Structures are given as structure tokens and as C-alpha cells.
Amino acid sequence: MSRSDEVELTQVNANVAPLPSRQVSRTAQRHSELELHICLPDLTHVTLTIDQRTQATEIMDSVIEMLELNAREARHVLSLWLVSSDLELQLKPNHCPVQLFGKWPVYLRKHTTVSEKLIQTQQPYVHLRRNVYISREEDLKVTDPEILELLFTEARSNIMNGTYPCDRELAVKLAGVLCVMQYGPYNELEHTPDYYK
Numbered sequence: 001m002s003r004s005d006e007v008e009l010t011q012v013n014a015n016v017a018p019l020p021s022r023q024v025s026r027t028a029q030r031h032s033e034l035e036l037h038i039c040l041p042d043l044t045h046v047t048l049t050i051d052q053r054t055q056a057t058e059i060m061d062s063v064i065e066m067l068e069l070n071a072r073e074a075r076h077v078l079s080l081w082l083v084s085s086d087l088e089l090q091l092k093p094n095h096c097p098v099q100l101f102g103k104w105p106v107y108l109r110k111h112t113t114v115s116e117k118l119i120q121t122q123q124p125y126v127h128l129r130r131n132v133y134i135s136r137e138e139d140l141k142v143t144d145p146e147i148l149e150l151l152f153t154e155a156r157s158n159i160m161n162g163t164y165p166c167d168r169e170l171a172v173k174l175a176g177v178l179c180v181m182q183y184g185p186y187n188e189l190e191h192t193p194d195y196y197k
Helices: 026-030 056-067 071-077 097-102 104-111 136-140 145-160 168-183
Strands: 008-011 034-039 044-050 078-083 088-090 125-130
Touching: 034 056, 034 097, 044 056, 056 071, 056 078, 071 078, 071 136, 071 145, 078 097, 097 104, 125 145, 145 168
Parallel strands: 034 125
Antiparallel strands: 008 044, 034 044, 078 088, 078 125
16 A cells, blocks of 8 residues: 555545545546545545555554554554444455445445445444544553544544433533533633633
């Protein structure tokens, strides 16, 4: 796999979806190389050049290197996912995302009740997300601050959009953590009710 110097980390405009993962530039097509955009939980993405046989484990290694993550922890708690509006599938290390793009309609028919008309309009994106097979106890063992931030950002998003249901107590704790992250430790003189308006 080519570990291109053309790696970019860019902010995704909130009104514009990231480029479809299977979108291929004409130049890359001629050389059987593809530009793959991997969406991150913080609405940024990394771009790397792969070929049709590149496996998820190779892509994951490149993403870990680009983001300068602790490789041992990242390989354990993070995973690549194919995601569309009606289906989310975690990739196994030996999966080849490019090959799965063409099979996406088959997966939609098998795992959803989406109409044939909608199936034809859906295309998956590659996302870096939490590995669904790890336990909460394993989450708590993560020490890499960059990985913790990715996990926290994903959890916050999933709670806000209703993907992860949570009770009131957990929601209050999460709100408290967000306030400390955004405004610093509580200071009675500075953090009055008017401060937060």
C-alpha cells in the first residue's frame, strides 16, 4: 500500500458531506490507485491512496500513523466501519473496503428493509469508530489522550443523536465533562449563570 505524502487532515463543512469513499479521481484511476477518505468522529477526515486489494488492517495502520496514535491501544479499541444512512458495518481486518463498496446494495437488501429505490441511492463512507466488541472496562484502560478524545467525541455525538441511549445521571456527568473541557474547572466567581447564556 502506498503511504502517500499527500495525506491531508481537513475540516468537513457542516453543510457538505465528505467525499464519497468510492469516489475516484481520473488520475488515480489510470494508476489503479484510489483516494480513500476516512471520516473521523470530530467531522474531519484523513485521505490516503490505496488500491482495490488494500485491506482494512493496512488502512488502519496508515490512519494510526497519520494521527500519531498509540498503535497497540488504537488497534484494540478502534475499528474501520462502512456507514450509510441505513446500515453500519464494522470491518474485519482482512476486509477490502473498495471491494465491499460494490456489494453494498446486497448488504442493504440482506440487513435492512430499505426500498429498492433507496438502495440505489446509498453509498457507504469509511469511518474510524470505536470497536463494538470491546467492553466498557477495556475503554477505561485507554491512556492515549488522542484516542480518548476520539472515543469521547464519538460517544458525545452518539448520545446527542440518540444512537446511545443514556440515563439522566450519565447525561449530567457527560455535560459536566463537556463544561470542564470547554470552560475549564468550575470557578464560582467566573462561572455564573449569566456566563453560560
